[in-house]
Amino acid sequence: MTDRRRDLLRIRIELTGISPPIWREILVPARYSFWDLHVAIQDAMGWLDCHLHEFRIGGSSRGDVILIGIPDDEEWEDSPEVQPGWEISVIDYLSEAGDRTEYEYDFGDGWVHEVTLLRVEPREKGQRYPKCVAGERGCPPEDCGGIPGYESLLEVLFDPSHPDYESLSHWIPKGWGPELFKPERVRFDNPLKRWQIAFSAADM
Known part of the structure; x- marks a missing residue:
């Protein structure tokens, strides 16, 4: 059983459709929501978080899939409702090694990432998380x-x-x-601060 307070999720993110692959491996707290994971993916990959995003889980068609991201006031008949990422825990859907989800950033450019849970592991004493532990090629x-x-x-x-x-x-x-990336240079933002900035700006 995963301990949300003490365990970590080791996650691989790979940008699909590009070869050689652009990928990252990160460690995030097991308590993370999908919003928190979104921020960690943005920071690890090197995106600037200036476009919309969406996690897609399961289903063979868009009508069957679970969508997690930022809810839209405009709903489409053939599309399920987008669930707010900050209300849903990652381990509700990524709890076993090999569990996957698709993450799309910037619906115009259509950057699709495959997000895979590699394993659940305990925290190391004295380490700060999230942490980027591996990766290759520039975003x-x-x-x-x-x-x-x-x-x-x-x-x-x-x-x-x-x-x-x-x-x-x-x-x-x-x-x-295109080949420049060093995991140790990744700096992670505070997901709560990012949320406050995003939605205070949206209300203006």
Whole structure:
């Protein structure tokens, strides 16, 4: 039985559709909600959390799937209601090794991540969590146009003679590179503060 106060969830996040893969392995408290996990994924991957997101659990079609994220006032007939992520515990759905969910960020660019629970394990004394323990390759820049746009971006950046090389070189974030990632440099934000910022801004 998982102890929500003392145990950790070791989770792998992999951005789908890109090869070689862009992935992260993180340790998060077992008490985490899906909102908390969303914030941890954003920080570990390197996204800026400036677009909508959604976890999708189970089901062979959108009508059967459980959606967890930010509820929308507009409901679609053929789509289930989105459940608020801050009210649902991750271990309600990811409790056994191998349990998976799909996480999509930025519905325009459509960045889909496969999120897999590797195992439940005890905390190490003196360590702070969440923690990024492994990963490879840099996260695509925000608003680059999804997988096709990202692939085009790389094609240009690897060809200094390309007519768009100079303009795109100035557009990408400073210090970014497709192969650059160091787990120890990941810094995690406070999920509660992120929630307060997101919803205080939404009310303005």
